[in-house]
Amino acid sequence: ETWTGIWSPWPKTPDTMSDVGGDTNLASVRSRAAETLTALEATSIPDDHWSWIRKSMFPLPTPPSPLWSPTDRTRYFDANGFLHVRAFVSPQVVEEMKNEMRRLAEELWNPGEEGKTRVFRTDEGQVEAQGSDDYFLDSADRVHFFAEKDAIDEDGKLREEFRGDKIAALNKAGHGMHVRPGAFHDYAISREVGSLVRELGWVDPVIPQSMYIFKQARVGGEVTSHQDSTFLFTEPHQTCLGLWLALDDSNLENGCLWVRPGSHREPVRRKFARNPEHFGGDRSAPKMVFENIASSENLRKVPWDGTLPDGSDPPCCDGLFQAGFVPVECKAGDLLAFPGELDHLSLPNRSGKPRHTFQLHLVEGPEAGVKWAES
Template identity: 55%
Template sequence: MTTETTAFTEEELSQIRSKTVEIMGHLEKKEMIPKSWIRDGHEIDANDQRSDRCMYFDTHGFIKVDQFSDKKEVEALRNQMGSLAEQWDPSSGIDSFGTDTKENRSRGDYFLESSSKVHFFAEPTALLDKENNQKELKPEYQTDKLSALNKSGHAMHMIPGAFQNYAKSEKVRNLVLDLGWKDPVVPQSMYIFKQKRIGGTVTSHQDSTFLYTTPKQSCLGLWLALHDATLDNGCLWVRPGSHWESTRRQFKRNPLHFGKEAVKTRSNEANGDTSAPKFEMEDLDGVQQIPWDGAIPEGGYDALLEAGFVPVECKAGDLLAFNGELDHLSLPNFSDKPRHTFQLHMVEGDRAGVTWSKSNWLQYPAGLPFMRLVE
């Protein structure tokens, strides 16, 4: 398995798009399954009316909603991000961001403390290493901070303005309820930049790995394109039907570092061996693993298609909704065009009998609840 790829040739782009049309046509014709993912695979009876998009979502694990946001809203989201980046002082805190297992385990306090705040994470290639494990922007990014960023998170939805307005909008609430969620709450939101020419691979993963709930998985991702997302600039690839596979891994707080009691109480205070990594990626028992988890299938686009992945190109304003067990990834941005996205992640709340795992990396301070979409 690998995390390295190269840009597609024009011939390859044509072949991939032709194959994608064929695959998407088969998905449309496939008989819709009579069970609900968010209801833990329970059968849907004849009296339970589901919309066409809900049936497609339950069958394939994702749904694309064309022009979910209009140009005005897309521009407002991009503009608010631009303002936040302009106000950001890199000397007050900065780190890089990547998605392989080593990078996940080595995250530090800046990442940990971003759970209920907005922190900024740069592309590794945009940073210089300084003494005492400190980092700073390379000179060429000192006056163009936005172009250095990989992502910003993880509480964009808690900032008044375009991000919060979108998260609390009636259309978001209606979509989530239509897909079967009963008590949706929002623990996390992110702005992903996928910068032109330097935006890197996001390896194969399931979102429930990072947003784990009990007694069942309940994560829903809303992936909103703020620029056209294409094969050239790193659109999302999904593996239809993979959402019926169990969650394979959990990214969690390491009890060796924090101490078992601190994990139980959701505390950020380290009461264990502080030389141990803060986080660990645990393979879950009794679950069939896949060879490319945390990487991508090796062998170019043929290997991706052979593994069952299909690219989903989007126009700015299009939305992809997918559940937390859908396997997905994105390739680097080799183009001269950016590919910004805004992502909301929600889970079922306690009114639906679902509990946020105390060992999840993301924990809000005591007394601060997740945003609830249905009061």
């Protein structure tokens, strides 16, 4: 197992470059990304170590503390807001997860049945699509399925081209994948996951949510700029940890993750919260809404929250770089770990290759003095 925030430029991958503007543009984006990531790696991290999860300074101990001592990986994670661990799981684990997901979808998802065809959105239609949908809101301890908006026709049915392969229409499955016995559960309680989470400084980690993201070839939608703590809000401080496991090679062609280094030090801007209008008696109002909780000054600094920065489009993605984002390409089996306040997104997948991922979200539990926000 190795890690990087950077290092070598990614290997050239065969692709259909007409989708993103040609080899020259792709090479330019990769070069800019490598320059940014290399600079992060070269930046000296002060000996006084700031722990994101513990919200305090930790001078590097000499000799190491018998309880917890930050490693080089921990220091990089806390300084920059993400950690790329290469070959975190074996190819066998990757295949087991993909096979189990296909089996679950074949057995449990029947998009022709009333109430089963739901679309998942992260754009301006998110509150309408998910804010009052019990199928979405009741999925915490089970496996529910959500389709890509471009795979559903105006009548809410699968478009004809997906009827022979319904799985190709899926956006995601969640949010209790880790609850069911099988490959996802085994991974969630694995030594590898537990060891990394402890290394990063979590004391009483619990798993409230897991999901499988398909990012399908050609119809895989964008995931707009967001902070995971918007949806997994804890008190008295934020403790969400995202573990983003690549099950396919994830690259510029098929919609890899873009992160904004250092943004994990910014406050949470929005909270997905219970709507007082609905629970006050107006049943026509959505159950859940986005509540702005940051100062107006902080909101002005990130005008793209919930959308994409202007100029994000391939092939050049200039707007993303100008806003401070950088793409992190991964091989199947690689892991990206990042705190819940990190700003991140991904672009649509218009390539001929899918980009499957399995994602765990953890938060600190009561033994760490942390609780869910009441709203």
